[in-house]
Structures are given as C-alpha cells and as structure tokens.
Amino acid sequence: MTVETILAFFAEYGMTMLTVMALLFCSAFFSGSETALTAASRARMHTLESNGDSRATIVTALITRRDRLIGALLIGNNLVNILASSLTTSLFLGLFGNSGVAIATLAMTVLLVIFSEVLPKSWAIAAPDRFALVVAPIVRPFVVVVGPLSSLVNGLVRRMLALFGVSLSTETSMLTAHEELRGAVDFLHREGSVIKADRDRLGGVLDLGELEVSDIMVHRTSMRAINADDPPEVAVRAVLESPYTRMPVWRGSVDNIIGVVHAKDLLRALAEPEVEPQNLDIVRITQKPWFVPDTTNLKDQLNAFLRRKAHFAIVVDEYGEVQGLVTLEDILEEIVGDISDEHDIEIQGxxxxxxxxxxxxxxxxxxxxxxxxxxxxxxxxxxxxxxxxxxxxxxxxxxxxxxxxxxxxxxxxxxxxxxxxxxxxxxxxxxxxxxxxxxx
The missing domain is CATH 3.30.465.10 (Uridine Diphospho-n-acetylenolpyruvylglucosamine Reductase; domain 3)
Incomplete structure (x- = not known):
C-alpha cells in the first residue's frame, strides 16, 4: 500500500474514524459517571460540602434525584453507542461490502465492552468520590438539558410496571438509617478499617432502640436488697459490704419495694451525733423508688435516666410484680462494654x-x-x-x-x-x- 493510498484512505474515512473515537470517549464518560455518582458516599459529600467544596454541592444535588440522573446518563450513553455503531457499520460496509456488518458488530462489541464499559467503570468504582467530584460539573448541564426527557421515560416505565403490579417508590428506602449504618460498620470491620471494639460500641448505640429493659436488667433472683424489718446493724453491714452504692429496701415481700438507700446517705446519717448502727432508722434515709415497665426500650430509658438525673430504677411487669432492677451503668455497658472499678466483684462467667x-x-x-x-x-x-x-x-x-x-x-x-x-x-x-x- 503506497503513501498516496494511505493518505487517500484517511482523507475519505479519517473524519468518520475520529468521530467514532470521540463517541467512544463520550460513552466511556457516561458509563464512568453513572458508576461514580451512584456509588459516591453521601456522607462524604456532606462533609466536603460543609467545608465549602462547591463540587460536592453539585454531586449532592445530582444524587438527590438519582432516577433522573441515571435516566439522563443512560439516554446519553445509548445515543452515542448507537451513533458510533451506525458510523462504524457504514464505514465497514464501504470497505468490506456486505460482510462489513458482521465485522462492525464484532469490532464495536469489543471496543464498547473494553473501553466504554469495563475500563471506565472499573476506574470509577476504584475511587467513586474523587471521580464523582471531577465529572459532576460536566454532568450537571447535561442532566439539566436531558432531564425532562429522562423524567418522561421514567414516568412511562413506572406506568408500564404498574400494569404488572410493580410499584416503584423514590421516597421509601429498603433499609432504615440504622440498618444502613450497621451494614456500613460491619463492612468496614471486615475490610479492616474498623476494629472490633469500635464496631461493638457503634453497634451498641444502634441496638439501644431494639433492646428492652428486661434484656439487661439484674433479675430479681440475683438482686441484692435490704429487708426494712431486719435489725439496723444488719442493714448497715449489708450496705457497707455490698459492691453497689444503691440498694432497694423492701418490707413484707420483695415485691413491696419501699425505697432505695444510697451508701452516701447512710454514711452521712452515721456521721450525725448520737447515731449508731444499732439505732439507725434505715427507712428514714431511703429515697423514693422509681418503677419502670420491663418493656421500655433502652433508648427511652437512657433518656429518662438523663432527664431525671437518676441512676437506678426498679423494673416491674404488666401486673406490677418486681422483675429486677436496672441502672444507668447497665445501659452504658451495652455501648462501651463492661465497666469495672476497684470495688466490683469479678464473676467468672x-x-x-x-x-x-x-x-x-x-x-x-x-x-x-x-x-x-x-x-x-x-x-x-x-x-x-x-x-x-x-x-x-x-x-x-x-x-x-x-x-x-x-x-x-x-x-x-x-x-x-x-x-x-x-x-x-x-x-x-x-x-x-x-x-x-x-x-x-
């Protein structure tokens, strides 16, 4: 093939080849943008937006209307793919005759799969946030122009699916916010980005609304309590020997809790003149007991503890029978794990x-x-x-x-x-x- 023949070939078909290459680049851009913008972290974009990154603001606006965004990008991607394939077929028909259709189909399939799908999407998914920030300013005007057509297509699709009883909602997420957070934490733990202790603490916070007081309370069979009818010195000894600072006081039966004694109140009473353990009235220094239902979830109970500035509550069932007790520390331990101090008794469970x-x-x-x-x-x-x-x-x-x-x-x-x-x-x-x- 002479130089003149090559020059003549490019003179006749060069513009078509350059156009096909440009269309392949556009197809790659649409494919990569779709992957990056759908995989971009909304939390990361929110952080960048708070720090003044205008590109993050654009990304957030685009992914807020995800169906409109995807529809517009798909329309653009299919338009350039069809146009590139048509030009390639026309070119190969001129070169190879009728067999050019098969050759063009094979060539475009290879080019589109490698350079317009796999390559850009692999690149985008490797760094979706960074990719999304780069392409968002270019994608936004395209979505503004093609968006109405995308909305029309989406509306048509929804009506067609409705005929088969399928309803698509753009407002309802399949996962709750807690489920999404839990899934993200578990995934990051498996990836090695979050250690087990942090995963457990974050999981404990998310679980508060799902657990009830009955799940963590000290059961009545393990509850330490004081009989108000015991001799005063017995009650004093029980409080001082206990690893707990608060103990319920009952009379007649354990179901009849009449108060809660605090170790500090006991020591203050014993420090008063002429007060000895033998003549101390334990009932006089007790605080009014606080009864809570055993079905209260831990999130509400934690808020109630903080609101009342209390640390201790008696748990009762629907019949008013005492089931056990719960403390603020019990709830906090669901988040941070066991809290031990120098007075705790270590139980080898x-x-x-x-x-x-x-x-x-x-x-x-x-x-x-x-x-x-x-x-x-x-x-x-x-x-x-x-x-x-x-x-x-x-x-x-x-x-x-x-x-x-x-x-x-x-x-x-x-x-x-x-x-x-x-x-x-x-x-x-x-x-x-x-x-x-x-x-x-």
Missing amino acids: VRQEADGSIVVDGNVPIRDLNRALDWNLPDDEATTIAGLVIHESRTIPEERQAFTFYGKRFLVMKRVKNRITRLRIRPADDLAASAADMAV
Whole structure:
C-alpha cells in the first residue's frame, strides 16, 4: 500500500474514524459517571460540602434525584453507542461490502465492552468520590438539558410496571438509617478499617432502640436488697459490704419495694451525733423508688435516666410484680462494654478450657457472649445462654444432655432444680470432642 493510498484512505474515512473515537470517549464518560455518582458516599459529600467544596454541592444535588440522573446518563450513553455503531457499520460496509456488518458488530462489541464499559467503570468504582467530584460539573448541564426527557421515560416505565403490579417508590428506602449504618460498620470491620471494639460500641448505640429493659436488667433472683424489718446493724453491714452504692429496701415481700438507700446517705446519717448502727432508722434515709415497665426500650430509658438525673430504677411487669432492677451503668455497658472499678466483684462467667471448649455460667447474657467471642447466637427469644438452650430444646434439659444448633454444641454440665447453671460450648463440627462429652 503506497503513501498516496494511505493518505487517500484517511482523507475519505479519517473524519468518520475520529468521530467514532470521540463517541467512544463520550460513552466511556457516561458509563464512568453513572458508576461514580451512584456509588459516591453521601456522607462524604456532606462533609466536603460543609467545608465549602462547591463540587460536592453539585454531586449532592445530582444524587438527590438519582432516577433522573441515571435516566439522563443512560439516554446519553445509548445515543452515542448507537451513533458510533451506525458510523462504524457504514464505514465497514464501504470497505468490506456486505460482510462489513458482521465485522462492525464484532469490532464495536469489543471496543464498547473494553473501553466504554469495563475500563471506565472499573476506574470509577476504584475511587467513586474523587471521580464523582471531577465529572459532576460536566454532568450537571447535561442532566439539566436531558432531564425532562429522562423524567418522561421514567414516568412511562413506572406506568408500564404498574400494569404488572410493580410499584416503584423514590421516597421509601429498603433499609432504615440504622440498618444502613450497621451494614456500613460491619463492612468496614471486615475490610479492616474498623476494629472490633469500635464496631461493638457503634453497634451498641444502634441496638439501644431494639433492646428492652428486661434484656439487661439484674433479675430479681440475683438482686441484692435490704429487708426494712431486719435489725439496723444488719442493714448497715449489708450496705457497707455490698459492691453497689444503691440498694432497694423492701418490707413484707420483695415485691413491696419501699425505697432505695444510697451508701452516701447512710454514711452521712452515721456521721450525725448520737447515731449508731444499732439505732439507725434505715427507712428514714431511703429515697423514693422509681418503677419502670420491663418493656421500655433502652433508648427511652437512657433518656429518662438523663432527664431525671437518676441512676437506678426498679423494673416491674404488666401486673406490677418486681422483675429486677436496672441502672444507668447497665445501659452504658451495652455501648462501651463492661465497666469495672476497684470495688466490683469479678464473676467468672466465661472460661476458656484447654481443649478449646468454652464453659459458661447459665446466667451469662447472650449479647455479652456474642460480643466477647464474636459469635452470632440469636437473642430474640432468650436473654441468657441457659434460656437459649431451653428455648431451642423445648424442654428443661437434664445434666449431660447435649444439643446442637447455630453451629455450636451445647452440653449441660450442671443443673440446680429447674435452672441450668453451667454449660460447655464447642464448635458443632468438633465431632471427636462431642463424642467424648457424650461418653462421660
């Protein structure tokens, strides 16, 4: 092929080839913009907008009307793709005759897939926020011009889908704000950007509205209380020996709570002249008890604690029967984990054995076990690990009975009356160890 032939070829078809290349570039721009703008973080854009970035303001405005944005970009993308394919077909028909249609189809498929779809979208998804900030000022005028046509198309699509009983809502999100936050935190934890402790704290905040007071309260069977009819010195000794600063006071029965005594009030009373433990009136220094329903969610209870500037409440059921007590510290521990000070009594509720199994007291809350061991045992139907075993087995198990559920093997080690007090837990696939448990 001579130089004159090449020059003649480009003179005749050069403009068409340049036009096709320009259209491929436009197609790549539309594809990358669609990916970047739909994947851009609204929270990140809000932060940049607050810092005065005008491009972030444009991005926020565009993704607020996501259906209009996507429709406009798709219209632009399809227009340039169709035009590029038509020009290429016309060019190849002139060069190769009728076989040019097949050659043009193959060539454009390869070019569009590689340079107009995979490449720009891969680039955009690698850094969606940065990509979106760059393309937003260019995309906005295009959306303004093509937006009305996009809205018309979207309206037509909605009416067609309505004929099949499908309703599209632009206002209702499939996920709540809490679910989106929880999913983002879990994803970032798996990616290694958020450590487990931070994930647990953020999850604890999000869970407050889903948990009830009954899920975290100190049950009445474990509640320390003072009998108002006991000798005064017995009550004083009970308060001073207790690791808690507040204790309920009852008379007649535990369901009849008449007050709450604070250790500071007791010490102030004992510091008064002529007051000894033998003649102290414990009822006189008690504070009025505050009763709360066991169905109150933790978010409301936390707000109530803060509003009343209180730290302690008695939990009752719908019949007014005392179920236990809850403190402000109990709720805070759902967020930050266990809070211990030098006066707390350390209770070994969870113990790691040499064989890899976990020995757990029956009254250990499921949530605490999940948080400590990064498990996912359900806590919807039961609060404690013993309650979970009873719920799943549909019976009160005997000692040495074993059950397998949720990927774990539960062996009842000790039972006192109708209460499971100790369990051994190991992975369900540890068959040799499970067989050894059953043989004991």
